[in-house]
Amino acid sequence: MAVLPPTCARSGATGSNATTVYTVSTTVNDAGDDTNAIQNRINTAGSAGGGVVRLVAGTYIINGKLRMANNVRLEGAGPATVLKAGPGFLSNRGPSGGYPIVTTNNASNTTITNLTVDQSGDTLAASADTDGRLDEYVVDVRGGSNNVVDGVQVKNPFTYSIVAVATTRFCVKHSTTIASTSGKYDQLDGIHVLDSSFGDVISNTIDQRVGTDGDDGLVAHTINGTTHDINYIGNKVRGGSRGNSMQLAVGNYSIYNLTIAGNEFYGAPYGIRTGYYDDATGAVSGITLTGNYIHDLKAGYAFPDGSHDATHIGDFDGEGPITNVVATNNKACAAGKIYVVPGAGNLNQGNFTQDGTC
Structure with a gap:
């Protein structure tokens, strides 16, 4: 049997088809929390029927939990665009009780692409028994359908890195996960598919x-x-x-x-x-x-x-x-x-x- 080509063939997932660009007005590479600046543009794009929320290179501090909206594409400029959990990240939780940097939260037709997601598990005061640690995940594709994760790097996780949970028609491709801590956590999975169907996990690198x-x-x-x-x-x-x-x-x-x-x-x-x-x-x-x-x-x-x-x-x-x-x-x-x-x-x-x- 020939190996199938590495495309989203099983799911047919295409993600967002939006083209209108929404830029984020915030200062990168400083200590300020950038969650609201990004979330406001996601919400605006979603309310307009979809859009491309474009992030420039640089580090964005995330103390909240980013939630995607229908037909939104969250797009970085490459690995140098970093969404990094900040010092206040553990003080609040995502909609399912955990600690995602970004969750689709039952949205459909979304794309998360061309960026790095750093959960700061190497420096935050998370622990193996942190309540809610395994309730949501670093990049959390949850519910909905036709969602794509493409070219995303996950660093310093304290939970599973990229997860499709209770969803259908999803594709995770050309992404990278790295578990680099020692003696701090257990159950650090790379790409995890849970209670989901019609998906593709293709051409990724998991270490x-x-x-x-x-x-x-x-x-x-x-x-x-x-x-x-x-x-x-x-x-x-x-x-x-x-x-x-x-x-x-x-x-x-x-x-x-x-x-x-x-x-x-x-x-x-x-x-x-x-x-x-x-x-x-x-x-x-x-x-x-x-x-x-x-x-x-x-x-x-x-x-x-x-x-x-x-x-x-x-x-x-x-x-x-x-x-x-x-x-x-x-x-x-x-x-x-x-x-x-x-x-x-x-x-x-x-x-x-x-x-x-x-």
Whole structure:
């Protein structure tokens, strides 16, 4: 099977089609809070039916929580446009009770693009048990539909970096996440898809092992609904010492119709792995694993004994049915075996594994 091209093909997501530009009047690179200046332009653009809220290069201090509006494009000038959590960032919460820098907050047809988002997890007085830390996320695509995150860099997270939650028709592409703290947090995932459908996660770079706190690189997860029809294509993922390069995190709802193709996974204790939570009974089905390169897996906090596998789909206590999982034409080097539990429609063939130096 040929690896699919890295486009938003599964979702068809296009984001905002607005063209009217709304510039933000504020002073960058100073200590002043820029939240209201940006939010006012987002609100104005949204009230007008959509618009491009354009940010120049420089650092914008965010003490509040930015909320997108329908058909708005939030556009920086590149990585030098930085939305940075300020000293007052922990004093208030987002609409879902957490600490996003920017959330779509049930808006549709939005684009967040061409900028850096810095949650200041290296310097803020957040902690592993900060209330609400896992209720919203650094870049939070929540509800609505047809939302795009393109060319966004996430730095210094103290929660998941980029998340699609309870949404449909979304695309996360050409973005970068870095987990660089050590001994401050747990559950720092890179790009996390939760209870969502018809999405694309393509051509991203995830590095969860600059520090020791990084967890899973890519995640498909269910808690309150199914996660299905997602493409994960052409990503480069160094998983963290606390988790996996990619996890299918199964609750009591099913994960199905995922294409995981043409990715590079390395650095975590496991490559692609199923995980089950709270006596989960959800099914896993229709998973295609093809053309992935999984290499140089390492022991970590999660698996200090050094156990690892390039893929480990199924064979855990209490799991729901696992069917129609097809693993073909994958390569594993210094990464253990490629394993798919026997089951109806499951296929594990044409894969290549080797030990030693890759």
